[in-house]
Every structure is written in C-alpha cells, then in structure tokens.
Amino acid sequence: MTEKRKICVITGTRAEYGQLSRLMKLISKNRKLELQLLVTGAHLSAKFGMTFREIEKDGFRITRKIDIRAGDDSPLGVSKSMSIAVLEFSKAFEKLRPDIIVLLGDRYEMLSAASAALNSRIPVAHLGGGASTEGAIDEAIRHSISKMSHLHFAGAEKERRRVIQLGESPDRVFNFGEPAVDVIRHTRLLKKKELEKKLGRKLKAKNLLITYHPVTLDTESSCEKQFANLLSALDELEDTLLIFTKPNADAGSGKIMRMLEKYTAANLEKCILFSSMGQQAYLSALSMVDAVVGNSSSGIAEAPTFKTPTVNIGDRQKGRIKAASVIDCLPEKENMLNAIRKVYSPAFRKALLKVKNPYGEGGASEKILKVIKTFPLENIVKKKFYDLP
Template sequence: MAKRKICVVTGTRAEYGLLYWLMQGIKKDNELVLQLLVTGMHLSPEFGLTYRDIEEDGFVIDEKIEMLLSSDTSVGIAKSIGLGVIGFAEAFARLKPDILVLFGDRYEILAAAQAAMVAKIPIAHIAGGDTTEGAYDESIRHSITKMSHIHFVTNEAAAKRVRQMGENPSHIYSVGSPGIDQIKRLKLLSRQELEEQLNFHFRVRNLLITFHPVTLDIEPAQQQFRELLNALEELGEDVGIIFTKPNSDNGGRIIIQMIDEYVAAHANAKSYASLGQLRYLSTVAQVDAVVGNSSSGLYEVPSFKKPTINIGDRQKGRLQASSVINCKPIASDIMEAIQLGFVKDCSNAVNPYGDGNSSERILSVLKELPNLEDLVRKHFFEVN
C-alpha cells in the first residue's frame, strides 16, 4: 500500500514553529511521507534566511517557492501572490501530494490554496474560523476555509463560524492551537543562557515587543508604532526592551527602520529579525509582559501566566484569556496598560486554546481520513 504523501507549506518563522511538531510526527510515521514547501520570508535575507533553521532541525525541503518581492506595497504584495500561485502550481505538479496542510491566514498561504484548489488537491486548514477585524488576514483566512476540505480549528467558537460558512460539520475538528504544543515540549533556555545567545542584559523589568502593520486601518502603520515608541520612551532605560521585527506586510519596512533607529539610540533595547521558537518562548518566560498586536500574545503567552498588552484592532474579535490587556494605539493608553501589566496577577489565567496536544490530534485525523478523492467535491451545508 502506497504511503500517504502529506505536503506542508510554511512561509514565516512563527508559522514554522507552530507546525514543527506536526511535521515531526509526519516525518516519523512509517505510513506517511512528509513533503515540505518553504516560501516567503524564509527565503529572504532581510528576514533572516530562516529556511536554514528548518534544515538545521533535520527537515528536507522539497521545494523552495520564491515569491517575495522586495516591496511591502499593496501592488508588490499582490504581485507576490501571483508569483506564489505559479510556483506552487509547478511544485504540486512535480510532487503530486495526497493532501496539503496549510496554517493560518497569510497571503503566501492564500497563493498555495489557490494553486491546490484548481489542481484538485484536498486541503487541510489549521486555525480557520477565528476573527481578526483589523487586518485583511481576516478575509484571507475565511477564503482559505472555503477552499479547504478538512478544518482543524483552535476553539469551539471558531468551529461554529466554519459551520456557518457551510462547511461539512463532520470535517471540522476542534484541536486547540499547535503553538501550545511547543510550550509543553520544549526545554526553555535559562535567563543566563538567553542573555548569552541574545547578547542582551535583562533589567529588573523587561518587555518583549512584537508589532505588525494593521493592514485595514486608516492610520499609517508608522503612526501607531510611533505611539508605542513614545510610551516606551516614558519607561526610561531601567526597563529592558526586546523587539522582534514585523512580517512582510504592507508598511512593514518603515516599522523595521523605526525599530533600528530606536535601538541605535537606546542602550536598554535590542532587536532581532528572528528569534526562532526556542529563543522566542524562552524570552516570553523571562519578561514581565509581551506588548504589541501579534496573535502570539493571545495564543501562546497566556500559557506562561504573563500579561499581554494587546494594542489596537489587529486581533479584535479573537478569543482572549484573562491575562490580555487591550488598549488603543495611543501612547498614554499604552503606557497605562503596561503599568497595569507590571502589577497584574495572571496566575489564574487559563489559555482558551487547548492543552498542548493539537499536533497529535491533527496527525491522527490526517492518517485515518478515507477516500481523499471524495473530499474535493464539496457540498454546502445549511445551518438550521
């Protein structure tokens, strides 16, 4: 009996970390074959050439899909999507996967979904059904849901939304977030080890900053980020600041430039194009709060019993733990939220995104799915 070929796509450092244990499970299973397509920021020197981290972890990359133009304008990103569709179409024709696994809501993943849909390759989509009203990721996520055939959602509210979109209820699985799997399984670095690897001296109080452009807001990305920097300025140099740089979204490069300028002028601040999952999660464990608008602040950080300062509308509508503090993208509001985070007791916070066994649940379904060819012909299921 032929082994089932499961093709996984990754385009960002964060997404790779979320897929890591699922990929390991596929790789080690004697009845499955892992096919790995790497694209987007992984292949860009500007974002750290993180495909090398994937190879160092022991994975074989079957295809590198070059699609990322040196532009973060709407025209550049639209062209990147087009290049991605072409590249993925060619890769799928060569690899002939039995099923494609896609995670999330980025435009690189949209390109893969489009190519797979017309190639009649069944798609298993992870983390559909969430809502994030401040970014066009919302529309991309729902579009991928409608092109997909198997849905691995992170919570019951998301499962309900996928059902509302007419998807087959028997093909919707509430598995939790794979990001928690990493927290459960990784042996984190000590503070001393982390200081040595980051070349950063932790202060008495420390913050981890991850801020991405809000692609649907009227205000330019740099205006909101300037408000955040103004708030950090008020904290003084007794607070250590660690920046992780943003994704390749509209307006991302101006934020990178602003981070570089801030770090150059402040001895208490350091920035990194990519920390990788081990160093990122180890940093979360050591800081007093995580500040910004990244989904990680809602998905993973609550498991550390640490506060998240969630700025603006980028994550609006997403399920939140009690440890999340929401604020407007205004310096005074951000400053107030940070001060609250320094004293907030999060010891009773419960992460609403699962128990850290998501990858095992996903792998089990991927192995046991019968008649993959029958999945491609979809029926719209009305919600009564």
C-alpha cells in the same frame, strides 16, 4: 507494501513554522506518511533573517523552496508576489503530486497555495480557520482559505462553529486546540543565563518582548503614527530591557522596520532587535519577560500558557478569543502606558495565577495527525454546502 500518504506542509513565516513544527515532526516520523515541505515567503528573504536555515537546523529536509520575491511590501508588490506564488505552487504540486496539503492561518502566501491546490484538485487541511482579526486583511484571507479547504482544524470551539457557519460540513471540522501550545510543551526552554547569552546582555529589573505588525486595513500613515506612539510610550519606561522582533512581511512593514531600526540604534543601552530569535529563544523569552507588547498573535495564543501578560495594541487582533491575561488598549501613548502599568499592578499579577489558555493545554498536533493520516480522501474535493439547522 501500501504506498505512503504524501502530506505537503507549506510555511512562509517564522511564526507559522513555529506552530507547525510539532506536527511536521510527527509526520516525518510516521512510517505511513511522507512529509513534503515547501518553504516560501519571508523564510527566503535576507531582510527577514533567511529563516529557512532554522528549519534545516531543526533537522527537516526542505523539499522545495518557492521564491515569490517577498521583499516589496507595497500593495502592488504583495499582489505580484501572490501571482508568482500561484504559478510556482502549481508547478510544485504538478511535480510532487501530494495527497493532501496542510496550510496554517491567513497570510497571502497561503491564499496563493490554496488557490493553486484548488485548480490542481488537491485537498487542503486548514489549521486556524474560524478565528477573527477585524483589523487585518487576514480576516478575509482566512475565511477564503476555509472555503477552499476540505478538512478544518480550529483552535477553539467558537472558531469551529464559525467554520461550520461558512457552510462547511461538521464532520470535517475539528477543535483540538492550537498546535502552538504543543510546541511550547515540547520545547526545552533556556535557563536565564542561557537566554542572556543568546541576547548578548543581562536581563534588567523589568523586561518586555515587543512585536508590532502593520495593521493592514489601516492606512500606512496611520500604522506609522500608531507605532510612533508606541515608541514614545516605551521612552517613558525606566530600567526596562526592550526586546524587539521585526514585523512580518506584510504591506507596510518596511516603514515600520526602518523606524524600529532607527530607534534601537539610538537606544542600544536598553534595546535589542532581532530579525528572528529562533523558536527556542523566543519561547524562553516569552516565559521570562514581564509582558508581551504589540499586536502579535503570539500574545494571544502562546503567552497565556506561560501566564505572561499581553498588552494588545489596536485592532489587528480585534475579535480574537482572549485569555484574562490580555490587556487591550488603544494605539495612543497614554493608553499604552496605562496598560503597561497595569501589568505591574499587584492585583493583576495575582490574577495571572488563575489564567488558562483558551486555546487548550496541548495535544492538538497528535490529534490532527490522526485525522490527516486516516481520513478518506476519495472524492473529498467535492463539497456540499452545509446549511445551519
């Protein structure tokens, strides 16, 4: 009997897991593959909702929990978490001996995992390379992971070309679209009454889904000011339900979280705050709200599939490929209010009917599975730098 190819998938945040879950399910069901699932970062933090429980609830068996003490969001705290992560991932790889590791995106946990894989001479398949987010340290992390990876799955053709521009061989760089779209296509969305039960209240005449993450290349004081401007803008809205989700475990998230908790506690009649809504409820809300507001990647990669507008604030997502449903605005109160007003304008609502998601229509996970299942792995860790013609 042929030995199963061992695929090690690593996830550290709720958003990451959401995008990977369809691929994970396909791997777990394939008789020629063995899924090794490592869970780390915010998934193991009470502060961020202990979201590893959602993964287990979805039927996945977690192979190992990698605790990197992700609670300290200071720059020094993040660096400490990264150093712990490199050591703990190295130990896990030594024990599990995966044939290939699957990483998504651009977070520091994934940089640590890629570094450990490089030292262990284990090939890496990287999802989401070639994207650009000029306002965040994610930009440098993402490109660094690409250089430590051996198979690449970009979300759009422009992003595929960027990975090749980094010197990666074209025969190892694929564009199948974003796997996040697959998750949408394979999730049973809640009906309105079901969502209202999950929210604990009825939707209002107007409803916004809001997620604001630290802009990690700005100063903490600048991020606080920008978020204060957002809260001040939201104060101006009438008859609007504000559904907040907490920020990622990035440097500076603690202060934003405290501001958010204080604001929602003082405005209970119009605010709901979630550490994590869970995938089904979040996507259901995304399909029903009037707009996504903030600087989350879900407003860029997922909202357009529902033709839901996005008010994209500031520089965190600057450089990303965007659908026509995305309204960019400066992190100033009046700019934000103008963008929110545009969401409700009849001309803009009419234009939404023609919106297409630039990250594809689905099917990426199945195509990625085929590559990681069949691509020859012998000597794959030795790479030649590809010079552009």
